[in-house]
Amino acid sequence: MFAEYTTSELLSIFAMQGVAGLILFSVFVLMALGLAIIFGQMGVINMAHGEFMILGAYVTYLTSELFSAYLPDYFSSYFILAMILAFIAAGLLGALVEWLMLRHLYQRPLDTLLATWGLSLILQQAYRTIFGAREVGVTLPDWLMGSYPLTDTIELPINGLFVMCLALGISLTVGILMYRSRWGTQVRAVVQNRPMAGAVGINTARVDRLTFALGCGIAGVAGSAFTMIGSTGPTSGQLYIVDTFLVVVFGGAASLLGTIASAFTISQAQSTMEFFLSGSMSKVLTLLFVVFILMLRPQGLFSLKVRR
Amino acid sequence: MTTTVRHTHQPKRWAKSLLGLAASLAFSATLQAEVNTTGLAVTDTTVKVGILHSVTGTMAISETGSVQAEMLAIEQINAMGGVLGRQIEYIQEDGASDWPTFAEKSKKLLVNDKVAAVFGCWTSASRKAVLPIFEQYNGMLYYPTFYEGLEQSPNVIYTGQEATQQIIAGIDWVVKNKGAKSFYLLGSDYIWPRTSNKIARKHIEKLGLSVVGEEYYPLGHTQFNSVINKIKLKKPDVIYAIVVGGSNVAFYKQLKAAGIDMTKEKPLVLTISVTEDEVLGIGGENMVGAYAAMKYFQSLPNDNNKAFVEAFKARWGKDTVIGDVTQAAYLGPWLWKAAVEKAGSFDIDKVRAASPGIELTTAPEGYVKIHPNHHLWSKTRIGHARADGQYDVVFETEQLIEPNPFPEGYQ
Numbered sequence: 001m002f003a004e005y006t007t008s009e010l011l012s013i014f015a016m017q018g019v020a021g022l023i024l025f026s027v028f029v030l031m032a033l034g035l036a037i038i039f040g041q042m043g044v045i046n047m048a049h050g051e052f053m054i055l056g057a058y059v060t061y062l063t064s065e066l067f068s069a070y071l072p073d074y075f076s077s078y079f080i081l082a083m084i085l086a087f088i089a090a091g092l093l094g095a096l097v098e099w100l101m102l103r104h105l106y107q108r109p110l111d112t113l114l115a116t117w118g119l120s121l122i123l124q125q126a127y128r129t130i131f132g133a134r135e136v137g138v139t140l141p142d143w144l145m146g147s148y149p150l151t152d153t154i155e156l157p158i159n160g161l162f163v164m165c166l167a168l169g170i171s172l173t174v175g176i177l178m179y180r181s182r183w184g185t186q187v188r189a190v191v192q193n194r195p196m197a198g199a200v201g202i203n204t205a206r207v208d209r210l211t212f213a214l215g216c217g218i219a220g221v222a223g224s225a226f227t228m229i230g231s232t233g234p235t236s237g238q239l240y241i242v243d244t245f246l247v248v249v250f251g252g253a254a255s256l257l258g259t260i261a262s263a264f265t266i267s268q269a270q271s272t273m274e275f276f277l278s279g280s281m282s283k284v285l286t287l288l289f290v291v292f293i294l295m296l297r298p299q300g301l302f303s304l305k306v307r308r
Numbered sequence: 309m310t311t312t313v314r315h316t317h318q319p320k321r322w323a324k325s326l327l328g329l330a331a332s333l334a335f336s337a338t339l340q341a342e343v344n345t346t347g348l349a350v351t352d353t354t355v356k357v358g359i360l361h362s363v364t365g366t367m368a369i370s371e372t373g374s375v376q377a378e379m380l381a382i383e384q385i386n387a388m389g390g391v392l393g394r395q396i397e398y399i400q401e402d403g404a405s406d407w408p409t410f411a412e413k414s415k416k417l418l419v420n421d422k423v424a425a426v427f428g429c430w431t432s433a434s435r436k437a438v439l440p441i442f443e444q445y446n447g448m449l450y451y452p453t454f455y456e457g458l459e460q461s462p463n464v465i466y467t468g469q470e471a472t473q474q475i476i477a478g479i480d481w482v483v484k485n486k487g488a489k490s491f492y493l494l495g496s497d498y499i500w501p502r503t504s505n506k507i508a509r510k511h512i513e514k515l516g517l518s519v520v521g522e523e524y525y526p527l528g529h530t531q532f533n534s535v536i537n538k539i540k541l542k543k544p545d546v547i548y549a550i551v552v553g554g555s556n557v558a559f560y561k562q563l564k565a566a567g568i569d570m571t572k573e574k575p576l577v578l579t580i581s582v583t584e585d586e587v588l589g590i591g592g593e594n595m596v597g598a599y600a601a602m603k604y605f606q607s608l609p610n611d612n613n614k615a616f617v618e619a620f621k622a623r624w625g626k627d628t629v630i631g632d633v634t635q636a637a638y639l640g641p642w643l644w645k646a647a648v649e650k651a652g653s654f655d656i657d658k659v660r661a662a663s664p665g666i667e668l669t670t671a672p673e674g675y676v677k678i679h680p681n682h683h684l685w686s687k688t689r690i691g692h693a694r695a696d697g698q699y700d701v702v703f704e705t706e707q708l709i710e711p712n713p714f715p716e717g718y719q
Binding site: 009128 | 365524530537567591592
């Protein structure tokens with residue numbers, strides 16, 4: 001199938017295909033990190049994860065509207081501020097949800113699934129009421145939307161590079177928070193043995209709230225970044241939720257490293273197959289592959305060795 | 309959600325002029341019997357119709373415009389004196405983006421409410437879900453969306469274009485005016501894009517030109533980098549895109565980010581799925597330079613359309629945009645009114661018999677006429693996307709195109 005192309009064409013296509021795979025990887029990591037923290041560390045299946053992402057997207061939309069109306073001179077840099085605001089907004093909503101709803105359900109993990117699914121419906125309808133049923137167009141600063149020509153044929157999409165850097169930055173930050181900070185030690189202690197953690201003086205309720213808020217905040221940042229590559233509408237969150245769960249479950253629920261490894265595996269498999277097969281077929285094969293691996297390793301790629 | 313809205317009442321002068329109550333009753337009874345022999349919800353002063361679209365769920369994004377257009381048409385008809393002297397009252401039901409709900413609600417409209425006509429449905433799936441109900445209970449559906457064809461029901465009037473009308477004219481135009489020789493067909497993975505691309509492929513091959521790729525992505529797919537790389541490798545003259553919904557936004561944003569500047573037309577992007585409504589979500593700056601083939605654009609310069617756009621914005625806000633389907637939805641109530649008046653009756657069978665040949669010279673798209681196969685004769689236009697989210701109409705077919713829902717040699 002490659003006979004009709006020159007070597008340099010093939011090389012550049014493979015290079016670009018590699019970049020496409022890396023971008024998909026970064027997108028998966030951004031989507032899944034927030035969920036992995038919540039699911040892995042707290043055992044809460046957050047079905048409203050996509051809606052927290054879209055909250056971030058809407059915050060970005062509002063920020064862009066504000067800047068173009070009042071601060072047009074600074075428009076090119078609004079995106080950074082928008083991401084910070086998205087983190088804060090989604091994090092605050094997360095803390096509120098945890099306080100109002102989830103903390104009453106920690107003993108009933110299956111009920112959190114129903115409750116957060118209900119929450120996702122409520123949020124969707126709230127977005128529809130506030131922002132209208134139609135998708136909104138987020139105007140992006142020009143510097144984010146172009147491509148960077150590496151050679152004549154290889155062009156790197158700048159928004160893709162941006163997503164990659166963001167994914168790297170957030171993963172590192174979360175890693176440091178989890179494994180090098182006092183709060184991280186507390187989270188891991190609570191995961192391993194909740195009553196004991198409480199007994200040694202860790203405020204487990206506070207740890208839970210912060211963990212949930214952090215996970216939601218990261219979802220908000222991801223949603224904000226995805227305005228560059230996707231749509232912003234009341235139900236856009238649903239577009240991401242299946243892939244997100246796929247990545248987290250495949251990686252092993254309690255392991256952040258597993259999430260990253262699984263995001264890498266799935267994204268590379270999918271983008272390679274998309275190149276050789278059609279889109280729908282590659283999706284089918286990816287899902288089959290994941291099902292097969294999960295049959296062999298029900299606990300996911302990486303699992304935490306804890307005595308329960 | 310059920311809302312019954314009653315519009316301005318105009319007391320009938322003839323009623324007052326009658327001498328006695330008994331006489332009046334007797335007279336109205338015969339009048340009633342003439343225009344309504346099958347027990348529809350028609351009184352001496354009102355007639356009930358249904359509006360059945362999704363106002364919640366995924367499809368609400370698309371269907372809102374259709375609801376607005378149908379309400380506007382009904383209000384305008386009422387202001388002109390209604391249909392056969394009767395004010396139209398509409399009962400709005402929500403299909404909730406769920407096909408069984410559409411079926412259930414259509415049954416409710418036909419059996420309980422006994423509406424004289426229903427304006428509604430958007431996706432082919434919802435139409436297929438209600439079709440057996442409309443045929444069983446003999447209702448009349450005015451369906452606004454451009455769709456894949458391969459259907460012709462005595463109980464449906466299709467006010468949007470069927471696939472051949474939209475596709476063939478568009479491809480002929482890029483071949484003739486842009487010298488296109490090779491095409492890359494791309495679509496979301498369901499019946500409409502697949503059937504449409506089948507027709508497109510047949511036509512392209514008939515012209516002796518080549519299809520260098522044909523691909524489908526699941527609905528809601530958000531990552532198009534791989535296929536964009538493939539397109540870059542194949543270097544087609546035209547990307548023929550039938551991507552829908554949220555995927556649309558992802559596709560055009562990623563196309564731009566990958567360095568494909570659509571204003572350079574190398575490759576040229578031709579779509580049949582992006583109306584002004586969708587551009588709102590994609591952002592005009594990400595769509596500029598693409599071409600769309602459909603029958604209506606908001607920027608059409610004729611007087612009918614200017615009046616329609618003005619009325620629509622006055623009714624629903626100055627920021628609203630009007631896409632192809634919204635205009636087609638607006639035609640529904642007017643076509644129904646014309647058919648009822650021609651038939652002199654609200655009876656479904658008589659309205660159906662009167663429908664073929666009904667013309668509308670006041671249509672925003674110009675002029676339409678109902679074909680015996682229940683689709684509309686219409687022109688097809690090519691729009692060139694501007695940065696502000698509107699299209700410049702760069703071409704329109706000279707003749708009305710005959711609807712051909714079962715194209716021979718294209719299946």
